[in-house]
Amino acid sequence: MSYVGNKPPFITLPADDSVTSAMIVDGTIVNTDVNASAGIALSKLASDPTYDDSGLQDDVALLGFRVASNGSLAKYNLVDQTVDDFQDTSGVNASASANEVRNAAGKYYQGEVDSSPTGGTETSYDDSGTTYIVNTFLANDDLVVAQTTSIDALMVGGGGEGGGSPDGGGGGAGAVLHRTSYSVSAATYPMVIGAGGTGGVSNDGADTTGFSVTATGGGGGGGSDGAVPGGAGANGGGAGYSGPYGAGTAPTASGWTVYAGFDGGTGGASTPGSENAGGGGGGTAAGAAGTPDLGGAGGAGKQITIANTSHYWAGGGGGSANAAPDPAGNGGIGGGGGGAKNTSGTFGTGGGSALNSGANGAASGGAGGAAGANTGAGGGGQGGDGGSGIVIVVSEQALAAANLTLVSTTTAAQAAPTKGDIVLTYTNGAGTTTLDTDLTAEISADGGSTWTALALGSEGSTGSHNIATSHDVTISSTITAPWNMAYRIKTLNQAVGKTTRIQAVSLGWS
Numbered sequence: 001m002s003y004v005g006n007k008p009p010f011i012t013l014p015a016d017d018s019v020t021s022a023m024i025v026d027g028t029i030v031n032t033d034v035n036a037s038a039g040i041a042l043s044k045l046a047s048d049p050t051y052d053d054s055g056l057q058d059d060v061a062l063l064g065f066r067v068a069s070n071g072s073l074a075k076y077n078l079v080d081q082t083v084d085d086f087q088d089t090s091g092v093n094a095s096a097s098a099n100e101v102r103n104a105a106g107k108y109y110q111g112e113v114d115s116s117p118t119g120g121t122e123t124s125y126d127d128s129g130t131t132y133i134v135n136t137f138l139a140n141d142d143l144v145v146a147q148t149t150s151i152d153a154l155m156v157g158g159g160g161e162g163g164g165s166p167d168g169g170g171g172g173a174g175a176v177l178h179r180t181s182y183s184v185s186a187a188t189y190p191m192v193i194g195a196g197g198t199g200g201v202s203n204d205g206a207d208t209t210g211f212s213v214t215a216t217g218g219g220g221g222g223g224s225d226g227a228v229p230g231g232a233g234a235n236g237g238g239a240g241y242s243g244p245y246g247a248g249t250a251p252t253a254s255g256w257t258v259y260a261g262f263d264g265g266t267g268g269a270s271t272p273g274s275e276n277a278g279g280g281g282g283g284t285a286a287g288a289a290g291t292p293d294l295g296g297a298g299g300a301g302k303q304i305t306i307a308n309t310s311h312y313w314a315g316g317g318g319g320s321a322n323a324a325p326d327p328a329g330n331g332g333i334g335g336g337g338g339g340a341k342n343t344s345g346t347f348g349t350g351g352g353s354a355l356n357s358g359a360n361g362a363a364s365g366g367a368g369g370a371a372g373a374n375t376g377a378g379g380g381g382q383g384g385d386g387g388s389g390i391v392i393v394v395s396e397q398a399l400a401a402a403n404l405t406l407v408s409t410t411t412a413a414q415a416a417p418t419k420g421d422i423v424l425t426y427t428n429g430a431g432t433t434t435l436d437t438d439l440t441a442e443i444s445a446d447g448g449s450t451w452t453a454l455a456l457g458s459e460g461s462t463g464s465h466n467i468a469t470s471h472d473v474t475i476s477s478t479i480t481a482p483w484n485m486a487y488r489i490k491t492l493n494q495a496v497g498k499t500t501r502i503q504a505v506s507l508g509w510s
Contacts, residue, residue: 111404158205169238
């Protein structure tokens, strides 16, 4: 038996092979050659009004899905038909689609939008296949949480300023608060960032607040020949030579790990020409005392890994020393500024130690280094500024259900199409999908300029996937070449209790 056409139905031949030939065009028998002894008039089948090949069209489409999947083909093109089971994204027009998120493991599309926390400077990174969102706050702003989520958070108070000349003490570092796997509800959380101490002598760093807790600022360094004491704070400021140091007091923050509470170092002897000051307290250690031969080093900060990066936070500022050969104190690891060692009162800087992480502890709560002695032609100076506070929030990227628009790339038709049909498979991620209410389909023959709606009907299921079809829909006759075929699938009414997953789509035309 021979046939002509692109939709050949299955024909059962008589056992005696009385049918020698038949011609089928678009599912209709138009010519027969019947052996007279069989007495079979196949011409009657041609006019049978009960004949319907839509089921066979579904079978062809489903077979195409299976072939595409087995061959790992993202988009499988037949004559007058395309099949896409989303092995990758190549069959989807991303610029024309909306809220389309492909699940790589399940190879389906679902409507979702990013509902991760917003605010501050937003960045992201991937770790072992999971995307994490990072919100970094260097200035006052709101963290907006759209849905209950688990976060890791770091908060650092502002560092104290280094003590001024003559022979000032190093500034104390701001407190460090750290918390992991912290569940926060949907709400707006104001973040207030504490500035580092600036200006004159012994200016303390300001507090950083958020999540109803406070990372207090560090104490300013002492100075003025001991007349100005080191400031009290989260970590105390170092004493100017022969002066009192500042005491450190750790803040209370239930559920958080707190790194603070260290005193500033004491000042050295007041022997003329060898005056030395104490270093400021850091996040994990007190400032070192000044000695006749050495300015006190700032206390070390705390090393914490957050946002996939390990960093030291909240180093104390180094105390100053008088003229050579006495060395000034190094800033504490974690951004503490080194004390000045000179005879002209230049500012303390963050380069006092190779272990420092930033000039004057910028954005790390590190304290300022102290100024040098007022013995040179340049006169006395003020200490280095304390580093500003910071808040960092890290969370897994959160996606919420949203209405999907999924538009295919185009496929050129060989001739002007007049009819279109679609077969798609879908699953319910949650709830039950109602065709033409929660799930709609359209066809275009001009690359998406004009769309024809398709009324979907249920054709049962194949395995765990539901089948929806629409056949012989008339396409607008005004469309001219080129005939670029495309489909548009939409999911509607998507929410936590209703999510529809598009598993595969077959688009046909004639």
